[in-house]
Amino acid sequence: MTDSVVFVASDVPVLNNMFRFQWEKAQDCYVLLYPEGMIQLNGPAGEIMELVDGERDAAQIIAELEAKFSDAGDLSGDVLEFLAEAKKQGWLA
Template identity: 55%
Template sequence: MNAPPEKPKLSRLFRLQWEDAQSDYVLLYPEGMVKLNRSAAEILKLCDGERDVQTITHDLERAFSVAGLKEDVNDFLRIANERNWIS
Protein backbone atom coordinates (compact mmCIF):
# COMPACT_ATOMS: atom_id res chain seq x y z
CA MET A 1 0.00 0.00 0.00
CA ASN A 2 1.52 3.30 -1.11
CA ALA A 3 1.41 6.32 1.16
CA PRO A 4 -0.26 9.41 -0.29
CA PRO A 5 1.97 12.21 -1.56
CA GLU A 6 3.24 14.71 1.01
CA LYS A 7 1.43 17.55 -0.81
CA PRO A 8 -1.47 15.85 -2.59
CA LYS A 9 -3.22 17.37 -5.55
CA LEU A 10 -6.13 16.19 -7.64
CA SER A 11 -4.98 14.07 -10.55
CA ARG A 12 -5.26 15.71 -13.98
CA LEU A 13 -7.56 12.85 -15.03
CA PHE A 14 -10.27 13.99 -12.59
CA ARG A 15 -12.35 17.11 -12.12
CA LEU A 16 -14.07 17.90 -8.83
CA GLN A 17 -17.34 19.75 -9.26
CA TRP A 18 -20.74 20.32 -7.70
CA GLU A 19 -23.55 18.52 -9.52
CA ASP A 20 -27.04 19.90 -8.97
CA ALA A 21 -28.55 16.69 -10.34
CA GLN A 22 -26.68 14.68 -7.68
CA SER A 23 -26.99 17.33 -4.96
CA ASP A 24 -23.38 16.51 -4.15
CA TYR A 25 -19.82 16.93 -5.28
CA VAL A 26 -18.61 14.44 -7.86
CA LEU A 27 -15.32 13.46 -9.43
CA LEU A 28 -15.65 13.40 -13.19
CA TYR A 29 -13.26 11.37 -15.33
CA PRO A 30 -13.31 10.13 -18.93
CA GLU A 31 -14.96 6.80 -18.06
CA GLY A 32 -17.58 8.14 -15.66
CA MET A 33 -18.29 9.81 -12.37
CA VAL A 34 -17.80 9.16 -8.66
CA LYS A 35 -20.33 10.68 -6.26
CA LEU A 36 -18.53 11.89 -3.12
CA ASN A 37 -19.77 12.30 0.40
CA ARG A 38 -19.27 15.71 2.00
CA SER A 39 -16.15 14.70 3.94
CA ALA A 40 -14.41 13.37 0.84
CA ALA A 41 -15.27 16.49 -1.14
CA GLU A 42 -14.01 18.79 1.61
CA ILE A 43 -10.69 16.93 1.75
CA LEU A 44 -10.24 16.88 -2.03
CA LYS A 45 -11.01 20.62 -2.27
CA LEU A 46 -7.90 21.21 -0.17
CA CYS A 47 -5.66 18.92 -2.25
CA ASP A 48 -4.06 21.69 -4.27
CA GLY A 49 -0.43 20.52 -4.32
CA GLU A 50 0.51 23.41 -2.03
CA ARG A 51 -0.83 22.14 1.31
CA ASP A 52 0.74 19.18 3.06
CA VAL A 53 -1.41 16.58 4.81
CA GLN A 54 -0.87 18.21 8.21
CA THR A 55 -2.10 21.57 6.87
CA ILE A 56 -5.10 19.96 5.18
CA THR A 57 -6.02 18.29 8.47
CA HIS A 58 -5.55 21.52 10.42
CA ASP A 59 -7.62 23.53 7.93
CA LEU A 60 -10.48 21.00 8.15
CA GLU A 61 -10.39 20.91 11.94
CA ARG A 62 -10.52 24.69 12.06
CA ALA A 63 -13.25 25.02 9.41
CA PHE A 64 -15.54 22.50 11.11
CA SER A 65 -14.56 23.22 14.73
CA VAL A 66 -13.52 19.65 15.43
CA ALA A 67 -10.33 17.92 16.55
CA GLY A 68 -8.82 14.53 15.88
CA LEU A 69 -9.29 14.27 12.11
CA LYS A 70 -5.72 13.19 11.37
CA GLU A 71 -6.47 9.46 11.10
CA ASP A 72 -9.63 9.97 9.02
CA VAL A 73 -7.87 12.34 6.62
CA ASN A 74 -4.91 9.98 6.27
CA ASP A 75 -7.21 6.99 5.66
CA PHE A 76 -9.14 8.85 2.98
CA LEU A 77 -5.98 10.10 1.27
CA ARG A 78 -4.58 6.55 1.17
CA ILE A 79 -7.76 5.38 -0.58
CA ALA A 80 -7.75 8.38 -2.93
CA ASN A 81 -4.12 7.65 -3.78
CA GLU A 82 -4.86 3.97 -4.46
CA ARG A 83 -7.67 5.03 -6.81
CA ASN A 84 -5.35 7.54 -8.51
CA TRP A 85 -7.62 10.46 -7.59
CA ILE A 86 -4.60 12.34 -6.24
CA SER A 87 -0.97 12.57 -7.26
Protein backbone atom coordinates in the same frame (compact mmCIF):
# COMPACT_ATOMS: atom_id res chain seq x y z
CA MET B 1 1.36 -6.05 0.79
CA THR B 2 2.38 -4.29 -2.44
CA ASP B 3 -0.81 -2.25 -2.89
CA SER B 4 -0.43 -0.57 0.51
CA VAL B 5 -0.35 3.23 0.24
CA VAL B 6 0.63 5.48 3.13
CA PHE B 7 0.01 9.19 3.24
CA VAL B 8 1.85 11.33 5.81
CA ALA B 9 1.21 14.88 7.00
CA SER B 10 4.05 16.35 4.95
CA ASP B 11 2.79 14.85 1.66
CA VAL B 12 1.17 17.28 -0.78
CA PRO B 13 -1.83 15.69 -2.46
CA VAL B 14 -2.33 16.53 -6.14
CA LEU B 15 -5.43 15.67 -8.13
CA ASN B 16 -4.68 13.24 -10.96
CA ASN B 17 -5.08 15.20 -14.21
CA MET B 18 -7.43 12.49 -15.50
CA PHE B 19 -10.04 13.78 -13.03
CA ARG B 20 -11.93 17.02 -12.58
CA PHE B 21 -13.30 17.85 -9.14
CA GLN B 22 -16.50 19.88 -9.02
CA TRP B 23 -19.84 20.42 -7.30
CA GLU B 24 -22.58 18.62 -9.23
CA LYS B 25 -25.87 20.36 -8.58
CA ALA B 26 -27.93 17.53 -10.08
CA GLN B 27 -26.27 15.03 -7.71
CA ASP B 28 -26.22 17.47 -4.77
CA CYS B 29 -22.64 16.48 -3.98
CA TYR B 30 -19.03 16.90 -5.02
CA VAL B 31 -17.90 14.57 -7.77
CA LEU B 32 -14.79 13.49 -9.60
CA LEU B 33 -15.40 13.47 -13.33
CA TYR B 34 -13.28 11.36 -15.64
CA PRO B 35 -13.61 10.34 -19.31
CA GLU B 36 -15.54 7.14 -18.52
CA GLY B 37 -17.86 8.54 -15.87
CA MET B 38 -18.26 10.11 -12.48
CA ILE B 39 -17.50 9.28 -8.86
CA GLN B 40 -19.87 10.76 -6.29
CA LEU B 41 -18.13 11.78 -3.10
CA ASN B 42 -19.77 11.74 0.31
CA GLY B 43 -19.68 14.88 2.45
CA PRO B 44 -16.37 14.31 4.26
CA ALA B 45 -14.60 13.16 1.08
CA GLY B 46 -15.83 16.26 -0.74
CA GLU B 47 -14.63 18.51 2.09
CA ILE B 48 -11.16 16.97 1.90
CA MET B 49 -10.93 17.00 -1.89
CA GLU B 50 -12.06 20.62 -1.98
CA LEU B 51 -8.80 21.50 -0.22
CA VAL B 52 -6.55 19.44 -2.51
CA ASP B 53 -4.87 22.10 -4.63
CA GLY B 54 -1.35 20.76 -5.13
CA GLU B 55 0.03 23.38 -2.75
CA ARG B 56 -1.34 22.49 0.69
CA ASP B 57 0.25 19.55 2.42
CA ALA B 58 -1.89 17.08 4.31
CA ALA B 59 -1.10 18.80 7.63
CA GLN B 60 -2.51 22.09 6.30
CA ILE B 61 -5.62 20.33 5.00
CA ILE B 62 -6.12 18.68 8.38
CA ALA B 63 -5.67 22.00 10.21
CA GLU B 64 -8.22 23.74 7.97
CA LEU B 65 -10.75 20.95 8.44
CA GLU B 66 -10.23 20.88 12.20
CA ALA B 67 -10.77 24.67 12.31
CA LYS B 68 -13.91 24.39 10.18
CA PHE B 69 -15.30 21.45 12.16
CA SER B 70 -13.94 22.37 15.59
CA ASP B 71 -16.32 20.01 17.38
CA ALA B 72 -14.99 16.98 15.46
CA GLY B 73 -11.71 16.73 17.37
CA ASP B 74 -8.58 15.20 15.85
CA LEU B 75 -9.22 14.47 12.18
CA SER B 76 -5.67 13.56 11.20
CA GLY B 77 -6.16 9.79 11.12
CA ASP B 78 -9.33 9.96 9.05
CA VAL B 79 -7.94 12.52 6.58
CA LEU B 80 -4.66 10.65 6.08
CA GLU B 81 -6.55 7.38 5.62
CA PHE B 82 -8.83 8.98 3.02
CA LEU B 83 -5.88 10.54 1.14
CA ALA B 84 -4.09 7.18 1.09
CA GLU B 85 -7.22 5.52 -0.30
CA ALA B 86 -7.68 8.30 -2.88
CA LYS B 87 -4.07 7.79 -3.98
CA LYS B 88 -4.61 4.03 -4.17
CA GLN B 89 -7.76 4.57 -6.29
CA GLY B 90 -5.75 6.78 -8.67
CA TRP B 91 -7.66 9.97 -7.85
CA LEU B 92 -4.44 11.58 -6.66
CA ALA B 93 -1.26 11.70 -8.74
